[in-house]
Amino acid sequence: MPRTKKINRSRSVLTDPEGAESLDSRCHSKTRDSPRNPKKLQAEPKSKKPRFAVLTAHQHPNREVIDIEEMAWAPKYGLKGMIDASVRVKVESGRNKADEKIVPLEFKTGKFSNGQASIWSLLKIASMEHVAQVILYTLLMSERYLKHIDSGLLYYLQSDQTRGITVQRSDVVGLIMRRNDLANDILKASRTQQLPPMLQSLNMCRSCRHLDVCTIYHKVHGGSKESSGLGDLFDSHVHHLTTAHYVFLRRWDQLIDLEAKETQLVKNRIWRPHNLKSDDSTSCFSSVVLDTSDRVPYQKSLKDNRFIYRFVHKKIPLHDAHASGGESSSFPSSAEDFDYTLKSGDYVIISTKFGHQTVASGFITDISQSYVSVSFPKRLRLPSSNSSSEAHDLFREVWQIDKDEFMTSFSVMRFNLVQLFLQSEQSSHLRKMIVDLEAPRFDSGCIFSQDPALSYIWSVKNLNGDQRRAILKILTAKDYALILGMPGTGKTSTLVHAVKAMLMRGASILLTSYTNSAIDNLLIKLKAQVTSYHFYYFLIENVSCPLYLMYFANLAVSLPRTFSLELWIIGYNCSIFVSQSHYYSCCTLLKKKRLQGIDFLRIGRQEVVHEEVRANCVLAMDVHSVEDIKLRLEQVKVVAVTCLGISSPLLANKKFDVCIMDEAGQITLPIALGPLMFASKFVLVGDHYQLPPLVQSIEARENGMGMSLFCRLSEAHPQAISALQSQYRMCQDIMELSNALIYGDRLRCGSSEIANARLEFSGLQSCSSWLKEVLNPGRPVVFINTDMLPAYEAKDSKTVNNPIEAYIVAEVTKELLNNGIVGDDIGIITPYNSQANLIRTAVNITSVEIHTIDKYQGRDKECILVSFVRSSENPRNCTSSLLGDWHRINVALTRAKKKLILVGSCKTLSKVPLLKLLVEKVEEKSSIFSVSKIDINYKEHKGELKRCSHIR
C-alpha cells in the first residue's frame, strides 16, 4: 500500500506570531480548505480582466523574471512562503496605459482545462485555492519589496494557460480573517486539546485524503458517528480501535503539545524583529558583512551548482565601539564571540541586520573563529536594490545569520503516532507490540542447522558468549528483540555481525538511529570488517543443498588459522564447486568482490554524513536518472538513515525485513515509530541505564515522554532482552564503580588484560606530592576533594561554573601531558556547558577533548577527568537536576579506560544519595585526596582565576 505523504503540506505556511505551529502539523477537516467562505473569493470576471504580459530580458532590459523560488517571510502577517517566480510585467489596462509591475507567478502542474471541461474551466475561473495562494503571495511580496503589489499570475503547465489575478480588498480581508481563525484553532488545539468540529459533509469528506487521520482524531477526542456527520463511513474508519488505543494516542498527542510549546518559547528572532534583546536568540552571528578580501562576492561550486559566500565580523568604527562600551576597534575574535552552537552543515537564515528582511536560506560549509561560509542555492539578492548597484549593496549591508529552526520534528512525531492507529496490517501489528504490549514471539529452541546465518555466527571466532547469544536472539525474533548494550561491551561489532548474518538469509535491513554520528559509526565498522585483509570471502552462488552448505561451513573451519573465513551465500539453487581449479577461480572472483565490501546505501545530506561513508550517498554515486536510483534502491539490501530522515522520498514504498535501531535508549517513542513502520520486525539496541531522550518540557518529561520505546518494551518484556555484559573498555576499578552504583554487579571485564590495564607514563617526572598521588597508575580511580579550598561554584542567572575546579583540572592535565600522555588520550567532561568553556580556555590544548557529559555518551578515552562543579558553603540550597540524574552520573563514570580522575566537593556532592555512594566507594580504596591551599599555588592561581572569570 502506498505510503501517504505528510499531512497537508502547503507551500505558504501559517506562522502565528503568538507561537502557534505551522499549518501542516495539524489536520482537521475544517482547516483543510483555505477560504472558509468561498463566495468571498472570486477571480476577476473575464470581461474586466486586465491583460498581462511577462516580458523576458531579451525583450526589454528592465522587464524580466527577477527571481525564482524567492523566500518571502512576513512577520506582520505571520505568514511565510516561497514564490515560484517573481516577475516584472507590463499591464495594459483599458485606456492605452501600460504599467510596469512586480508580481508573483505561481506554477501549477495540473490541467486548468483538459478537454473534459470541469465547472471551473467552463467558467474560466481558476481554482479557488490557487487564487488564494497568489493573493497571499502578493501580501508577502508587498512586505518584501516595500511597495504595494496588487496583482499576480497563475500559470497552468499542462494547458499552457495564464491567469491574471487582481487582488480585491475584500479577498484579502477574508483570507486574513481565515488565517486568524486557523491560528486560533491551532492554538486552542495545542493548549486545550480541543479540535474544531468536523465539517459533517459526507460529500466533501468522502474523498478527502485526510479522512483517516481526521476520523481517528475525532474519535480520540470524544467524537461519535453522530457528531462526525459521516454515518457508517465514520465507524468503518475507527471500529478497529479500542479505548486503550484512544488513551495512548491522546496522551502522546498531549505530550508532544507540551514539548512543542516549551520549544517554541525560544523561537526564532525573525518572527519578532521588534524584540531586540540580543540574548534571547540562542544561536546566531549578529553582525557580519561579506568578506571584501576577494573581489568577487561569492564562489561558485560547480559540483552542486551552489553559491558560497564568506562572511566576517563587522569592524566597528572607533566611535561606535566607544558607544557600545568596547575597548578595541573591532570585535575581539575570542572564544566568546565565536558561537559554538553553529557548526558546519547547519541550516541558516540570512537577514539584514537593520531592515529585518529575511533574504535567503542556506547551510554552513565552513566555520572558524574569524569567518563563516554559507552555501546558497542561488545568488544573494537584496529585493530593494536595482541591478546596477546590486553587488555594491551586498557589500555594504550588515547581515545577521540565524540558525534555521524549523520545527518539523513535532509534525513528524504526530504523523508517526497517527500512523500507528491506521487500519493497515503493518500498523496493526506494530500497535499490538507497542500500545498493547503483547509479548514478542521467538522461534523456540530448535535451531536450523541449514540456516546460513547460524553457520556464520558459529564460524566467527571473535565473538563472546553474550554477543553470540544476542545475535541468536535477533535471528530468532519474530516480532522484535532488545539488545542491552552496557558501556564498552562491543555492541557495534555485535551489530555488524548481526547484519552480516541476516544478509546471508537474504534479508533486507534498515539501519537507523537518531544521530548521524551513531549511524556512521556503525557503517564505518561495517565497511572496515569487509575490506579487512584477514578475511576471505566465499561467494557461493547457487547452492542447491543444505548438506553441501554444511560441508562448506566445515571446510571453512578447517582452513589455516590465519584466514578467518566467511561464507557468503546468495540464492539456493544449482551447482557447487567440485574441483580444485573451480575452487581457486572462485577465490579470485571473490577477492574482487571483497574489495567492494557490503553494499549499503546511506541516505542523508552529504554535508553531515561522515566522509568515510559519503561515497555511499545517492548523490555521490553514479546515477544519472530516476531509473538509476530506482534500480539502486531495488538492488541494495542495507539502507542507513536517521530516524527523521526516514521520510525521504527515496524510501517511499520501500519495505525491509528488519529495522535495527542503535542508541534506541535516547530516542523518544514517537520519533522511533517512524523507521519501524518500514520493517516487519525490529531490533532496538541501547542502554536505558545511560541518558534517556532529551525532553525540554519538565511536565512532558515527568508524564512519560522521557521514556524511550526501548525502555517501555524492556520493562514490559524482560525476556525479550539480550544483555551484553562483558565489557572491553574499563579496567577493574573503574568498572566496579558503575557496577556498585548502577548495574548491580552485572558488568564484567572481557579479559584479564582489560581488567588490569593501567595508564603508562614515560617515566614520572618530579612534581608536587599531591599530583604524584593523583597520577599514580596504581590508582585507576582518584577523587580530588576541594572541601579544604574556597572552591565555590559561580552562578550566573543561567549557568554554573567553578573556576578553581577548572584550574585544578588544567593543572592535572598539564601534568599528565608532562609525563608522556598524549592529548588524544585525555578527555575532560563536566555537566555544564559553561564549565566546559572555562576549562577549554584554562587547558588550551586542542588535542584534549573537552565536552559536556551528555555530548560524550558513546565515547571513551584512556584517561578521563570529571569536573562536578557544584560546591557551595551551604550545600543544602545546592540542588542540581543535572547531577541528580543517575543516568548522567553513569555516563560520566563509564567513559574512562584506564584512569578516572574526579574533581569536586565531597561535602556538597554527598547531598545527592548516589554521589554519596560514589564518594564512599572511592574512599574504600583510600583514593580521595583533599587538596588544600598549600597544595595549589594560590597566588598564581589567583592570577589564573582572574583570567578565567574574565572570560565570562
Place this chain on the structure above:
DNA sequence: ACTCTGCGTAGAGGA
C-alpha cells in the same frame, strides 16, 4: 534551574 540532535520546504483532486 540549563542537558541539545535532527529535519527541507510537493501538489492534485473534486462538487
